[in-house]
Amino acid sequence: MQIKKIHMQHLRNEELFQYITDFKSLISEYPPESMGITDQYQKFLSLYANADDVLEQIRKSQYTAEIAQADIERDTTFLGFRNVVKGMQSHFNSEKSKAAANLMIVFDQYGNISKKNYSEETALIHNFLQEMRGKFAPDVEVIGLQEWVDMLDQNNQEFSSLMLQRNEETSQKTNLKMKDLRKEIEDCYVDIIRRIEAVTILQSDHSLTDVVNKLNANITRYKNTLAQREGRAAAPKSQLIDSIAKKPSQK
Secondary structure, eight states: OOOOOOOGGGSOHHHHHHHHHHHHHHHTTSOGGGGTOHHHHHHHHHHHHHHHHHHHHHTTOTTHHHHHHHHHHHHHHHHHHHHHHHHHTTOSSHHHHHHHHHHHHHHHHHOOGGGSOHHHHHHHHHHHHHHHTTTTHHHHHHTTOHHHHHHHHHHHHHHHHHHHHHHHHHHHHHHHHHHHHHHHHHHHHHHHHHHHHHHHHHOSSOTTHHHHHHHHHHHHHHHHHHHHHHHHHHHHHHHHHHHHHHSOOOO
C-alpha cells in the first residue's frame, strides 16, 4: 500500500509540529519493529523533543512580564476613568452630571474588558476610544476628562507595541532554530514512510493496512488545510482579474 505524500515545507512551524504530533500518536499504536523503523523512530522521537523545546521558548519570551504589566496599566486606567465618570454623575452641575451619565452608558456597554484576552481587549479599547473621540467627545470635554482618554490611548498603544516586538522576536528565534531542525524532521519522516511502505509490500497478511489508512486520512486532512489556505491567498488575485475583465473599456 502507498502512503500519500504531503509537502511538509508548506506547513507553518506550529502546523508542522501538530502534524508530527499526530503522526507520532498514530505510529505509537504499533510496535516500531513490526514496521521496520526501530532506529528511525528513536531518531524521530529525539527530533520531536527538540522541536517541542524550540517552540516552548516562544511561550517564555522575555516580553511576557512586560506585556502582563502593560496590560495591568491599561486595565487600571480604564477602571480609574470609569470610576471618575461614575462619580461625576452626582456632580452638582446638571450639565456635567448629564454628560457623565451619557459616558456611563458607553462604559456599561463595554463591561469588564479586563476579562477579555489580550487581542480582544486591545480591539475593544480601540473602539471605545473612537467613541470617546467621536460621538461622545462633547461629553468628555464637558466634564474635563480628555487626559483620561489620552492616557488610555497611550497605554493601549504601548501594549500593542510590546506585542508586536514579542511577535517579531519569537518569529525570528523560531525561524532560525527551526530551519535546520525542520529539514532533519522531514528527512527522518520520509525515511520512516518509505520503510513502512516497503514492509507493507513484503507482508502478505497486510497487518499494516490499518496504520496506512489512518496515516492517509491524517495526511488528507492537512492537505485540505493547505489547499484552503492557498485558495484564500489566490482569491484576491482572481477577483481582481474578474473585475478587470468585467469592467467596460473607456474611450
